[in-house]
Amino acid sequence: MELLLVILIGLLYASGIFMMLRRSMVKLIIGLILLGNGANMLIFLLGRIVKGKPPLIESSAKMLTEIYADPVPQALILTAIVISFGLQSFAIILVKRAYKITDTDDLDELNTTDEIYE
Amino acid sequence: MIIAILSGFIAAALIPLLSKIIKGKGSILLPFLPLSLFVYFASYLPKIGKGEKLNFVYEWVPSFGINLSFHLDGLSMLFALLITGIGTLVFFYTYSYLKGHVYLDRFYGYLSMFMASMLGLVLSDNIITLFIFWELTSISSFFLIGFNNDDPKSRKSALLALSITGMGGLFLLAGMLLLGTAGGSYSFQELLANGSLIQEHASYGWIILLVFLGAFTKSAQFPFHFWLPGAMKAPTPVSTYLHSATMVKAGIYILARFTPLLGGTTEWNTTLIIVGAVTMVYAAIHSIFRMDMKSILAYSTISALGILVFLIGLGTEESLLAAGVFILVHALYKATLFLITGIVDHETSTRDVTVLGGLRKVMMPVAIAAGLAALSNAGAPPFFGFIGKDLIYEATLHFGDWAYLLTGAAILTNICLLFAGLLAGYKPFVGNLPAEFSKVHLPHPTMWVPPLILAALGLIFGLFPVLIEKNLIQPVFSSLTNNDTVIHLKLWHGFNVVLGLSMLTLTLGVLLYWKLKPSEALFGKTLKFELFSPQTIALLFGRLFSGFAKFWTGFFQNGYLRNYVITILGFLTILLGYRLYQGVNFYVDTAKLTELTIYEVIVVLIMIVSIIFTVFSRSRLVAVASLGVIGYSICLIFLFYSAPDLAMTQFSIDTLTVILFVLVIYNLPKYKTFSKRRIRVRDGILSLFFGTLIAILTLEVLAEPLNRETSIFYAESAYILAKGKNVVNVILVDFRGLDTIVEITVLVIAAIGVFSLLKLRLKSIEKE
Numbered sequence: 001m002e003l004l005l006v007i008l009i010g011l012l013y014a015s016g017i018f019m020m021l022r023r024s025m026v027k028l029i030i031g032l033i034l035l036g037n038g039a040n041m042l043i044f045l046l047g048r049i050v051k052g053k054p055p056l057i058e059s060s061a062k063m064l065t066e067i068y069a070d071p072v073p074q075a076l077i078l079t080a081i082v083i084s085f086g087l088q089s090f091a092i093i094l095v096k097r098a099y100k101i102t103d104t105d106d107l108d109e110l111n112t113t114d115e116i117y118e
Numbered sequence: 119m120i121i122a123i124l125s126g127f128i129a130a131a132l133i134p135l136l137s138k139i140i141k142g143k144g145s146i147l148l149p150f151l152p153l154s155l156f157v158y159f160a161s162y163l164p165k166i167g168k169g170e171k172l173n174f175v176y177e178w179v180p181s182f183g184i185n186l187s188f189h190l191d192g193l194s195m196l197f198a199l200l201i202t203g204i205g206t207l208v209f210f211y212t213y214s215y216l217k218g219h220v221y222l223d224r225f226y227g228y229l230s231m232f233m234a235s236m237l238g239l240v241l242s243d244n245i246i247t248l249f250i251f252w253e254l255t256s257i258s259s260f261f262l263i264g265f266n267n268d269d270p271k272s273r274k275s276a277l278l279a280l281s282i283t284g285m286g287g288l289f290l291l292a293g294m295l296l297l298g299t300a301g302g303s304y305s306f307q308e309l310l311a312n313g314s315l316i317q318e319h320a321s322y323g324w325i326i327l328l329v330f331l332g333a334f335t336k337s338a339q340f341p342f343h344f345w346l347p348g349a350m351k352a353p354t355p356v357s358t359y360l361h362s363a364t365m366v367k368a369g370i371y372i373l374a375r376f377t378p379l380l381g382g383t384t385e386w387n388t389t390l391i392i393v394g395a396v397t398m399v400y401a402a403i404h405s406i407f408r409m410d411m412k413s414i415l416a417y418s419t420i421s422a423l424g425i426l427v428f429l430i431g432l433g434t435e436e437s438l439l440a441a442g443v444f445i446l447v448h449a450l451y452k453a454t455l456f457l458i459t460g461i462v463d464h465e466t467s468t469r470d471v472t473v474l475g476g477l478r479k480v481m482m483p484v485a486i487a488a489g490l491a492a493l494s495n496a497g498a499p500p501f502f503g504f505i506g507k508d509l510i511y512e513a514t515l516h517f518g519d520w521a522y523l524l525t526g527a528a529i530l531t532n533i534c535l536l537f538a539g540l541l542a543g544y545k546p547f548v549g550n551l552p553a554e555f556s557k558v559h560l561p562h563p564t565m566w567v568p569p570l571i572l573a574a575l576g577l578i579f580g581l582f583p584v585l586i587e588k589n590l591i592q593p594v595f596s597s598l599t600n601n602d603t604v605i606h607l608k609l610w611h612g613f614n615v616v617l618g619l620s621m622l623t624l625t626l627g628v629l630l631y632w633k634l635k636p637s638e639a640l641f642g643k644t645l646k647f648e649l650f651s652p653q654t655i656a657l658l659f660g661r662l663f664s665g666f667a668k669f670w671t672g673f674f675q676n677g678y679l680r681n682y683v684i685t686i687l688g689f690l691t692i693l694l695g696y697r698l699y700q701g702v703n704f705y706v707d708t709a710k711l712t713e714l715t716i717y718e719v720i721v722v723l724i725m726i727v728s729i730i731f732t733v734f735s736r737s738r739l740v741a742v743a744s745l746g747v748i749g750y751s752i753c754l755i756f757l758f759y760s761a762p763d764l765a766m767t768q769f770s771i772d773t774l775t776v777i778l779f780v781l782v783i784y785n786l787p788k789y790k791t792f793s794k795r796r797i798r799v800r801d802g803i804l805s806l807f808f809g810t811l812i813a814i815l816t817l818e819v820l821a822e823p824l825n826r827e828t829s830i831f832y833a834e835s836a837y838i839l840a841k842g843k844n845v846v847n848v849i850l851v852d853f854r855g856l857d858t859i860v861e862i863t864v865l866v867i868a869a870i871g872v873f874s875l876l877k878l879r880l881k882s883i884e885k886e
Contacts, residue, residue, distance in 0.1 A: 001711065001712045001713070001714050001718055002711050002712065002820060003706065003711070004714070004718070004719070004722045005722075005755075006813050006816050006817055006820075007813060008722055008725060008726070009812060009813060009816055010809040010810055010812055010813030010816075011726060011729055011809060012729065012748075012809075013805075013808060013809040013812045013813075014805040014806050014808060014809025014810075015729045015732065015733045015805070015809075016805075017683070017687060017801075017804070017805040017808055017809070018733060018801055018802055018805035019732075019733060020680070020683055021680045021683060021684065021801040021804075021805070022680075022793065022801075023680070023793055026738060027741075028679075030732060030741060030742075030745060033745060033775070034729070034732065034745070034748070037748060037749065037752055038812075040752070041752065041755075042812070042816060044755075044756070044759070044761070044764075045816065045820070046816070046819055046820070047824075048824060049712060049759040049760075050712075050759065050760050051712055051758065051759055051760065052760060053760045054760040054761065054762050055760070055833065055844075055845040055846055056843055056844055056845065057836060057837050057843040057844075057845065058843075059843070061837075062837050062838060063833060063834045063835075063836070063837055063838065064833035064834070064836075064845065068760070068833065069759065069760035069761060070826065070829045071829060071832050071833065071836075071845040071846045071849055072828050072829050072832065072849070074761050074763065074764055074846045075846050075849040075850050075854070077761075077764055078763060078764055078767050078846065078850060079850070079857070079858075079861055081764070081767050081768055081771050082767065082771065082861060082865065083861060083864060083865075084771075085771045085774065085775060085865075086864055086865045086867075086868035086869075087868070088775050088778075089774075089775070089778055089868060089869075089872055090868045090871050090872055090875075092775075092778050092779060092782055093778075093782065093871075093872045093875045093876060094875060095782075096782040097875045097878075107678070107679055107680070108678065
C-alpha cells in the first residue's frame, strides 16, 4: 500500500502544481486544494501507516501500549485540514468578488490593479 | 559639550514647529545659536593653547564599545571654530539672502542639522560615532543641494553628490571597522597609543585604502571630484558653508586626524601626494576656463582641497604646518568669495564674469571685501594667504629628490588659483558699469557684513599672525604631528628662494589675468575633454548598473504569479535533483509494507482517475466534483489506516468546500483554457518532474528509522495527565490547546473576511 500511496502523493503534487501554473484563478484554487491534499497524505504516510489500530485508549487501560497509529501526524493533519478550509473558502469568495469587479478570471489581466479606478 | 553638539539637532527638530515665527522676523534670532557655540568653543582656546586636550565621555551603546566620547584638541578646535564661526555668518547672510522664501524654515533646519553633524564629526573620539556624523553631513548636504527641489538639475546634482559621498561613507565604515579590529579599540585616543601595532597589521593596506576612498569622495579628490561643481546648484549660503569651508574639508580632517596614526608610510604618502597633486593641477587648470563665478570657485575649491591632500601627503612637519594654516587661509578667502558671488547673483541675477563689471560703483563694501579676499587668495603680502603660500613652497622645496617637480606643480596651481580668484573677486568690480546694472544697489547689511568680516580677518591674521599662533595654530600642529615643537608664523622671512617664488607666482598670475580672457569659445574647447572625464565614465557605469538592475528585476519580479512559482520550483527541482543524482538512498523492504486489499486498490484507482478529470476537464462542475471525489477517497484512506478523526474532519470539510464552490460557481466566468499548448506542455513536464522528485524523496524518508519519542509521550500521558482516551483529541484540545485557540481565531478571521466580502456593497466606482 505504501508504494501506491507514494505514487498518489507524487500525482497530487504534480497535478496541484500544474493547476497552480494555470492562468485561471479557479484553477489556481483547485491547484492549492490538490497540493494541500498531497501534503496531508505525505505527512500521514511519513508517520507510518497502521491498519485498524486507531490511537484510542481502551476503556479498561490507562495508556496505549500495543502497536497503534501515530497520533502526532494525525493531530497535525487535522489542524492542516481545518486551516486549509479557511484559506479555501476565503479564496473562493475572493475570486468571485474579484471577478465581479474586474470581469475576468485571467490572472494576467489582474496585474494592473492600480488602473482599475481610472 | 554634548549639549553643544546636540543643540543643532534639537534646533533642527524644533524649527518646523516654529515655522511661522521663523518665516517672519524671528529668523534673525537663529544665528545666535552658532554664535553662542562659537563663543563656547572659543572659551576653550586658552586651555587648548596651553597644550591641554579635553575629553568628554558619555555612554551610548556600551555593549558594542560605542561611546559618545568627544575629544577637543587643536585640530578639532580649528574645525569647530570654522564651523561655528562661518556658520554664524552664513546664518546671518541667509536671513537676507532667502528672505521670504517659502521653505526658509526647512533651510535653517537643514543648516542646523548640518552644523551639528559637522561638529560631531570633528569632535568625535570614537571612530564609529565619527562615521555616523560623517553620514549625517552627507545626508544634510543632499537636502541642501536639492533645496530648490522643483529644479530637476538640482535634484540630479543632489542625488549625484549623495551617491558619491554615500559610497565613500560605506568604504569609510569598512575602514573604521577594520581599524577597530586591528587596533582592538574604537577610541581614537586608545588607537593612537598603539599606532605601530596598526601599521604592522596585515590589514593596514586595506585600512588606508578604505579611509582614502572615504576621504577622497568627500573632499572631491580626482577622480571623484565631479559631484562638487554640480553641488553648486545649492543656494549660495550652502555652497559657502558646506562645499567650500567645512563639509568638503571633512575628508581633509579625516586624513589629517589619522596622519599620526596611519601616516608616515610610503603607501600613505605616495598615494596622497599623487592624488593631491593631480587634483590640484587638474582642477586649477579647469577653473581658469569657466565663466560662471560659482563654477570658477567650485574648481578652485577642488584645487585647494587637492593642495591640502598633497600637503598632508608630504608628511613633513613643515608641510603639516602648511596644511593647518592653509585650511584657515582657504576657509577665510573662499567663503568670502562665495558670499560675494551670492550677493552679485542676488542683485544682478547673473554670475557670468564676461558680463559683469564696474560693480564697485554701486556696492563699494562688497568690492572691498572681494578685493581683500582676492589678494589673500593671490598670496600677496601682507595677507594671511601670503603666509600660507610661503609655508607651502617651503614644504615642497625641502622635499628631497622631488622638490623641483612638486614645487613646479604647486606654482602652476597657485598661478591658476590666483587667476581664478581675480576673475571672481576682482573682475566683476572694476571697469565700466554696464547700463543694465546701474540700478543695482547694496543689499541688506546682514549680507555684506559677513564677507567683509572674513576678508578683514584674512588681512588681520596676515599682519598679526601672533594672534592665532599660540592658541590655535600651535595646537593644530601638535595634533597633526603628535609632537610639541614650537612654531612661529612670520610674514617676513627676508630675501630668499621662497619669497622669489611667491613673487614669481604673483607676477605670472597677474600676467595671465591680462592675457587670458574667458569666453564662450575657450570654454567650449575644454568641454571636448569631457568625453574622457571621470564624470562621463561614472555616469556610464551608473546607466549600465541601472539597466542591469532593470533587466534583473524585470526578469525575476515580473508580477506574474506563475513565474514566481516556476522560478521557485525550478530551483528546488534542480537542487533536489542534484542531491538525488549524487546518490539515492532508498530500498523498499517489501516485508514491512502493509498488505494490499482489493478495496484499497479500487480507492487509489478512483483517485487517480479523479485527478485526471480534475486537471483535464473542460467543465468546472466536473472538476469540482472530481475534487470532491478525491477528498472523499482520502477520507476513506484515513479510515482504513486508523485515523477516524481525520476521516470525519476531511469528510465534513470536503463537503463544505464543494458546496461553497457550487454556490459561487454560477457567478463565475467561463471556465477557459488561457495558455498556449506549448506552455501547458512545459508546465506539465515541470510538475511531473517535481511530483516524481517528491515521490522519490518520500520513499527515501520512509527508509529512514522513525523517532517516536513524542508519540510515546502522548500515548502514555494522554489519559494520566489529561484524562482523555482519544489521544488525537487530547493533543489538540489539551496539550496543544493554545495552538488550537489560535487556529480557531484564524478561522474566525477567515469567516469574517468571507462574510464581509459577500456583504460588502460595490461602490459605483468599482462597478465600472
